[in-house]
Amino acid sequence: MFRRNKIPVAAVLTGLAAGLVTLNPEPAGAVSTSVVISEIYGGGGNNGAIYNVDFIELYNRGTTTVSLDGWTVQYASATGSSWQTTALSGSLKPGRHYLVKQAGNGVGTPLPAPDATGTISLSATAGKVALSDKSRALTCSSSCTTVPGVRDFVGYGSTASSFEGSPAPAPSVAASIGRVNGVDTDTNGRDFVKAAPTPYNSSVGTPESGEACSREVISGPAGLTAKTLEAGDPSGRYQAGRAVDSADVEHLVLWTDGVAEDLGVPALGANSFPSDVNGHGEIVGNVFMDGNWRGWRRRGGQFTPVTLPASALTADAVAINGNGEMAGTSFRAAYAQDGRATVWSTDNSARELTRPAGFNDARALDIDDDGTVIGTVSLLDYDTATTLDQRAVAWFPDGTWRFLNGIRPTDQTEAKAIRNGRVVGTTASGGILAWNAVSGDVTQLSPEGRPVEVNSTGSVTTTNLELILPSGVRRPLPIFDPVHGGASRVLTDANIVYGKASYYDEDLQATVAPLLRWNCGS
Template identity: 40%
Template sequence: MATPRARRLITAASLSLVVAATMAALPGTANALSSDVVISAVYGGGGNSGAIFKNDYIELANTTGSAIDVSNWSVQYASAAGAVFQLTRLTGSIPAHGRYLVQEAAGAAGTTALPTPDAIGTIPMSGTSGVVALVTSQIPLVGCGISCSTAPNVKDLVGYGATANVEGSAAPALTNTTADARTGTLADTDNNAVDFVSGVPKATNSAGTTVSADDPDGPGGPGDPTPGTTRIHDIQGSGRISPIVGQNVTNVPGIVTAVRVTGNSRGFWFQDPGADADPLTSEGLFVFTGSTSPTVVIGDSVLVTGRVTEYRPATGAQALTELGGAINTIRLSGGNALPAAVPVTFPDAFTKSGSLEAQPLEPSSYVLDWLEVHEGMRITIAEDTRLISPVNTEFSELWVTLKPGQNPTPRGGSLYKSYDDPNSGRLMILALNGAPAANVGSTLAAGTTGPLDYQSFGGYVVQATQLGTITEGGLKRQKVLPPKKQGDLSVATYNVENLAANNPAAKFARLAEAVVTNLGTPDILALEEIQDNNGATDNGVVAADQTVAKFIAAIQAAGGPTYAWRSIDPNDGTDGGEPGGNIRQVFLFNPARATFVDRPGGDADTAVSVVRERPTSNQVSLSVSPGRINPTSSVWSSSRKPLVGEFLYDGNKQLFVIANHLNSKGGDYPLTAAVQPPVRSSEVQRVKQATEIHDFVKDLSDKSAGRARVIVLGDLNDYQFSPALQTITGNGTLLKTLIDTLPADQRYSYVFDGNSQVLDHILISPAIKGYSYGVVHINAEFADQASDHDPQIVRILTGCDVTPLPIRCLPGSPVVDQ
């Protein structure tokens, strides 16, 4: 399963959760006096010669004592003689007795930005004459001629300068240095000439910030160094969602604690050194500047103006409270002491059930609540910790455990053993200044410090400005012991992570070395994620013969046998994976050790079936070999289809091998989801796929009277305790899950979000008596990986078709450290 990294790849600006206003206005009656919202100012000279402001603007005013929702409204503009209106959609609400600022197009001149706008449009308004309408819908005005003030849904209209499209008579013409503003009483007499006067441009937003063209650095302006009344803890509030989300805030004070200057999620964290008395309100906050690098540095004392937003990095994820929109930052001083970092102290329980955002925070009881109340704040890991994931050096990411005794594996990881126990001691760290390569089990010295962020799959993450020293733990790769008897047959599965012919030779060499040295050249090898010959190039190519040939040659060069191979090319674009890659499963086999039984007719769309050799016989075969299980069924939509092959070994012993790569977990909610337990949406399709595999294996078993030797293996993309695995195995009655035969603390083949877990499997039918089995740990726990999966191997032992089993036939593991 490839792991997407969400926040880094997001190119859109942060999304806000719109808080519903307490009052919804009804559509305005044509040519009636507006009793709630009016156009309070218009200015079209922004950015023109001699202008102070860079942008045109339209200002609205709420004349009532209740907030008014304008999220389905618009402001619309037409030229003085024009019949075509341009539209800017509104969002959010106008506070009681407040203003609402719509920023329009910019010109080439001007020196001063407007206050943070509540809505942003691109309309180039005339600096002399034009028409502005406030409309309680987002449908453009059409066909109203010069009588648009009486059109349906028009709440208010002002025509200025030389236009006949007005209420009463026209308001004064504009200039580059003058705007029209409604008189101080905000009266609406339905006569523009009476209601509006000309004067110096002066704009106010819903946060109450006012900037005047004759004093742009005056009180409340973007150059005013006076702290506003809103503090970070007011923005964060005592819950998961900000109590003032969607509102603009002005000159919020704090000290810059960290800066991110890469990717499309740039910005900085700042923290108020003056904490309030409420332990549930965080004192830290992220300021999102998009693809623009911030100009502040750590230790700067700043005042920040912007809009409060809640950013969700993925479906089902919690929201990160941040400041976005049109950011304005005033730097007051530099080199200030940073607020003291809070030591991480996790409670026992991970989280409560239900909607977390609807429940009060309990940081002394739940890890996710402890993290939420410190969101954006500097935290520090005060004790030495253990790495439970390898360092991802490309992104400088790693996971540690704050609870070293929690489900440890013998090699230093944290075992994921059930849905109810996600390992509450895990914590992700992203080193802003880079991290050295290190493997699972290494030690991270005390002192890692930085602000607490929230990102997609990883959930809460320490954006570390200081990383403790990492001491490598000496983890060793594993290998398979040679067989004790010549007739033993080894069968392995290996996800080779999007292997394509155009990959570097070094990748082929690494994978081939693993096949020869670590897996001991298995007799049959099922590969997952073999791409077509040109990899991710999406041009209709589906053949993978060059990819496979290059891999077989690399195995030969590493000292292995000359493998033969079988596979079925998929239809283009139908099997999921990387677009254009057309990944599929492939059988490699050593012709000196196993014979593939070819039965013609298998292709991308032909279903393999079980054939009884004679009506009264228990001898079975496949209708086609290789074949695919019911490939046209909708359960395989955008997913790989199981590859089935019939083999002979040790003389004429028959073996059926089914190679799989089931539907990935993409779309599942993260472990830190806003609703607990997290939704596992991908499981629905995977269980249906498991049913198809189960039914096919059962047909093999029924028609052979239980004598068919069957191995089901591959990347099943699910856990040994999952519904999908229980379905395939018939709750253990049809197939045995070999991972369950290992000691409980060794049941893993993959590391994700700091959890050592099982995605890859080998399952065997009861007809296979004596065997040895193991997971060969060579990738998942190591920073230097040839693949993100560890391979697995089962060895069918000869001379074990008897009861009771001889000692050498009893289950064991052939795997040892190198």
């Protein structure tokens, strides 16, 4: 089950321990192989609530799509036999959630868009929730798990009169109970733990697996050994990287339509690497000079250091758009401290972007063709190297900006890449988020992994060596040896991916890491 990051390990251990103590175990129904109750939150709208309404969340742990037409979720008090129902509809794909919004009093954050809506007020401490494939309400107080039509059942809190095996722990105003990793052992006390609420709707789940992308090795310039491929333009015409000569000196390399060109040792210094290239073949990168890293641009065969804004000691350059505008970070203190997100125009003039109040570091990570910049602002404790707070941000060409928030209001977020107004990023605990840069609307593409790049169609490459298509289908990027691993770096609009992978060469008696191109476009 993909939700491995949802429940803290300590909470899992607490839930397991709770599941071992039960004085009056109740016979449970058959272990569900498809749709189960995955989370219950009854504190919605109360003082101190995280969300402004109660909710019940379902999860399809099976391998086939399930129709929910005619099904209901039902609720009764801890010892009661009067059940309230909420009708469900539609279908639920494997690995997907289904969010049922219930009643609330207005205090707290709104839920993500629900898949169904009811008017039930759930208890925040003890109660009973049933998932039934029937529309009629239950009438039981105990032994409810064996009633025909009941697909899954959760009794929570110590006073619950019916449950599977043993009751689940009691939630609270600020905490829900959630199923651990989708496991259903038919023991509520073992399967559920108390933790921060994390409501997911049907747009969130494990992407369906697709056919692996084809793979081929990329060659460097003659006489050099290709070492890295670190940047590429969205059209797929240009890629930039590094190669080494026989003396192990690094050269800059530009691939144009698949042909590698040796650009030599950069005049600014050999300790230099590219970070991005646009559709005109302009490269930006960074070099270690004068005791600091310094950004540069290569245009018309010439390397030019970026202009430093007033008060800046140094600056790095990480991205360039199709118009030649660059984005990066300038630093006003040594050791890459007091960062300011910065944009350089085509004439190399620098402009620092707004750093929101309450943060002492702001870093730009990408720039769209319309000039929208995305990045991350942080509140850092430099003495202890601790991140106290972190938020993804979009800065717009008119000087305005907005936070890009996570699914949960408490999530610390980080933006990674932007293309045509679609931003991808992650949270401190991992997972892949996608935002509309203008509206700030967020969806979760996957609760696992982290994004690398996004293209104009909405496809996303991830650190799990896969390409997630807009349809949700996940296409693996095959490597040579999982032990030695690999990484993707560049994604084109045609779903061509560039990167590298390592393996042990028996003939050479050494580990080698050839550059790769994965074709996921067909």
